[in-house]
Amino acid sequence: MQSKNKTVVRSMDILNLFLTHSKLSFNEMVLFSGIPKTSVYRMVISLEEMGFLDKDKDGKYSLGLLFLQFGHLVAERLDIRQIALPIMQKLHHEVGExxxxxxxxxxxxIYIEKLDTKQPVRLYTAIGRRSPLYAGACSRVILAFLPHDEREQYLEQIELKPIASGTITDKERLRLLLEETQRSGYTVSHSELENYSSAIAAPIFNYNGQVIAGISIAGLDVNYQQEALPQLVEKVKHAAFEISQNFGYIQN
Incomplete structure (x- = not known):
């Protein structure tokens, strides 16, 4: 930790504010970062000059186009995204979620690809957004299929904090759910990351049988009532299996 350059770390603290805010004034950056005003001023000027920040006519800052260029490069170089996208598009067409x-x-x-629901509903998900492994179907399905020791170490160290009304905050309940997910090959969440939303997720494996990703469908919880689940579950599991096959996975 001591080897990290303080100015670089503080600059990242400024840029990280834009993960949850589309635009910020100079004073808001000072307030939210807790960094002295003179330091923020110097960093913002430098970040703007390098193209990392843009300032509009109202004096508000947003991430610069340079991030868009970097984002496209990173996305294009993620093989799993390229392989999964056609299968995701097919699933999206079938379920409309x-x-x-x-x-x-x-x-x-971290969300690396998403196709939006056809319904006018706000969801937690967005490319680049992060969530804890214990919350939300797509995150938790990865946790369920991690090696036992790695999973247990995570559970022992993590504090289960509530995010929405349905977030699981009891570790024993979470363990039981993870075991059930291992048996069934999928998991369902209700209002864990965003109230009144639900999701169904299945794991994606590589040729060694290691979990490398999760795929989910998500939308309004009224579309995920008990009678609708079986058909949706099968579609998500099938999509996950198709992607896994492209990575050499053979189901036992």
Whole structure:
């Protein structure tokens, strides 16, 4: 940690504010970051000059076009995204719900691709957004299929914090759900990341049988009542299996 350049770390703290805010004024960046005003000023000027930040006519800042260029490069180089996208599009056409692709990043999951729902509904999901591995179907399905020791270490260390009304905050209940997910090959969430939304997720495996991603459909919880689940579950599981096959996975 001591080897990290302080200015670089603080600059990242400024840029990270834009993960949850589309635009910010200079004073808002000072307020939200807790960094002294003079330091923020110097960093913002430098970030703007390098193309990392843009300022509009009202004096509000947003992420610069340079991030869009970098984002496209990263997305294009993620093989799993390229392989999964046609199958995600097919699933999206069949169910009309949002379709998400998530990979693990440390103790979190990150959305690397999504197709929006055809309904006017706000969902937690967005490309680049993160969620804890314990919350939400697509994140939790990855957690369920991690090696036992890795999963248990995570469960022992993590604090289960509520995010929405349905977030699971009891570790024993979570363990039972993870075991059920291993047996069934899918998981369902209701209001875990966003109230009144639901999701169904299945794991994606590589040729070694290791979980490398999760795929889910998500939308309004009224579309995920008990009678609708069997057909939706099969479609999600089939899509996950198709993607897994492209990575050499053979089901035992």
């Amino acid at each position: 949002a379709v998400n692709l998530i990979v693990q990043d440390g103790k979190e999951a």
